[in-house]
Amino acid sequence: MDVLCSLAQRQGEVVTRRQLIDMHWGSQFSGDESLTRAISRLRKTFKSAGAKEPYIETIPKRGYRLRQVVLGFEDQCGAVDDEPEEEVAAEAPDRTKDASMPPGYSVAVVPLRVSEGTAEAALAEEIGCDLVQMLSRAPNLRVAAYQGWCAENMGALGADELGRRLNVHYLVSGSVRRFAEKQTLRIELIDTISNRHIMSWKFEETAANFLSNLDDFILDLSTPIVCEIQIAEASLAHMREPDEMDARAAVRSTEILRQAYSSQRAAEIVAHLEDLITRDPDNGVVHASLAAQLTQNVVSGWSKTPPADFARAELHIKRALKIAPRDPDVLASAGIFAFMKRDDEAAVQFLERSLKANPNNPHALAVLGFQRGITIDHQAGIEMICTAEKRAIHHPRSSVWAMYRGCCHLAAQELDSARQALREAIDRNPNYHLPYVLLATALILEGRLAEARDMILGGREVNPEYTSCDWAGLLETFPELYRKYLKKSDLVKQICNVWINDMIVCQ
Known part of the structure; x- marks a missing residue:
């Protein structure tokens, strides 16, 4: 509504993306993505209300203009400052409109x-x-x-x-x-x-x-x-209008959000991918990406309805495989979904097929290493994850890979290495709570309960909604992380000792 007010205040005039972002999001990292989503939602609302023509017009390389006459509008948003022409001239060239520019990818x-x-x-x-x-x-x-x-x-x-x-x-x-x-x-x-x-x-x-x-x-x-x-x-796609790029480029634009991965970022990714599906319902890559994210949300404890989200993810994976059964990105997402549901055999098959088609996907390599590292061959899995980290040191998922490596060390009963890897994961992205939880688990296995409690406090600061039930559920999904050290019942008792409030731990 704030965005609509700003456009209404300057009806018939162009309001630049930079102006709108500065007014309503300031320096927040998600400003570009949030503005794009706000414009999309406004257009859908107008359309559902019976609009026969676009109310909001995109002005390439500039911003937006409200085309309809506004009546009875009261100034609630403050004036929109004019933007100097020099800033407009400094914007990056629009390759999608300029035929002389080379293709982006x-x-x-x-x-x-x-x-x-x-x-x-x-x-x-x-x-x-x-x-x-x-x-x-x-x-x-x-x-x-x-x-x-x-x-x-x-x-x-x-x-x-x-x-x-x-x-x-x-x-x-x-x-x-x-x-x-x-x-x-x-x-x-x-x-x-x-x-x-x-x-x-x-x-x-x-x-x-x-x-x-x-x-x-x-x-x-x-x-x-x-x-x-x-x-x-x-980074470039994140600045463009969704209508100005293909669906695969739009999916790639979500990767930039993973550099500061958190529950907020995960929600933005889901909203972005759901919007893409409404515009391109037959794109297998988008369905597969949404399935992988929904699955990750369940494992991370961000889902309010885990069974329903797993069911949604499965429907999207089936749809993706029907549309693009040989696409390496679709196969990689299918492997991630299968592994998080602990269908290890299917996970290996999908991930290996993905890597055979595209050996340049380090995340598929890291997930396959994670699967192997906690189930089949600890050292081989760790080496695969290290290879992914070496090949793509700036990849937005690198913090997650360090967490995978820490899990493999836990399964291999290498607690010192596990703690080191999990601390690396926290250093790479302190906004993601799971490395804190897994490091607390490693500390419990060493009998260092006070340190484990401090680590859980850190994780709860990052994600206050994370519960002891989420923690127990995570360990139940991946029993390889602790079963060589403690029985499940003993570990649950230790979680009770470490947990920071009076919540009941799931049995």
């Missing part, structure tokens, strides 16, 4: 630099071609064919000009050098539109080991490249 690998007259040229070309092949396995990422002519022109052309000629948003370049017995590979990712250096990686190994491990090197490079592009695109 696109990349090219240009020939790697080598010392003149060296024997590294063939190796550099092999690495470049292999990177193109591996990047092309990421769903919907447009990868330009490997262009040898760039090698002769890279010195004269800047990244922006190369991007324009190759019609891509991002460039991957780098160098291969050999010094004595050491082989060094450097890779950098560049945004060609802003001419900005995003990330760089360096690998150094003996020449013999470098060649023997080349396939692993390529995977260790392609996965973080894809992840950094996805993060960059999520």
Whole structure:
């Protein structure tokens, strides 16, 4: 209603997104997403009330305008300050409206630099071609064919000009050098539109080991490249109107919210995905993403009706698999859902199929490592999670991966390592309560009840609605975390001793 009042106050005029966000959300991280959702809800309300034409008009690269005449409006919102034209001019170009701009989710690998007259040229070309092949396995990422002519022109052309000629948003370049017995590979990712250096990686190994491990090197490079592009695109998509991007890009935009993951962020993700389904009901990726989030909400103790949300998630997964049975993102979400319901066999099948189709999905790798690490092979699972963390250090889910690793250490009876991993999870995202709860569990298993109580206090500050019943339910879902140490009845008694109020612990 506040947004509608602001638009009504300036009926017939453009009110920019920046103005509306500053007025009603200030510096809150969720301002862009919340404004988009508010506009969407207003449009739905007008439509359901019988509107025959759009009441709110989107002005590309500017904001919104209320098209209808307003009668009897009293000033309740205060004046909307005019915004200087310079700020409008500084906004990022709208690629969806400008045909001359390259597609957003696109990349090219240009020939790697080598010392003149060296024997590294063939190796550099092999690495470049292999990177193109591996990047092309990421769903919907447009990868330009490997262009040898760039090698002769890279010195004269800047990244922006190369991007324009190759019609891509991002460039991957780098160098291969050999010094004595050491082989060094450097890779950098560049945004060609802003001419900005995003990330760089360096690998150094003996020449013999470098060649023997080349396939692993390529995977260790392609996965973080894809992840950094996805993060960059999520940031951009978060600023765009939903109608200006496809559903997969809209789903990617929710990933940016996971960097400060909390119950509020989870609710925003669910609302965003539900809105996408109303606009695109036949998109399997959206159904699968919503199913995974609903499942996560149940496990995290955020769901008010766990059985109903699990049932909803199952319906969305079935719908997704019917629409897109081979899509690696759909398969990954199906694996996550199956694992959280503790259908371990189905989880492994879905996750392995997802990784076979797209080896560049570190979250699927981390979840598969979690499943294996608490059930089949502790060390193999931990190594898989560590690989995901190494390949995608800036991934929005990295804090959750550290929590997964801590759980695997608990199952392996490695309490010191478990505590360290769970503290890492808290450091990476102090807004998520489950690492506090799991660290309290580890401390209980060591008999450190006072420290466990302090940890639960920290978790309750983050999520005051979390209950002892939620804690007991989590441990019942994952008995591998404690059954080598204590019987369930004994653990419940310890939870009673640690819990910070008089609530009854679920038996």
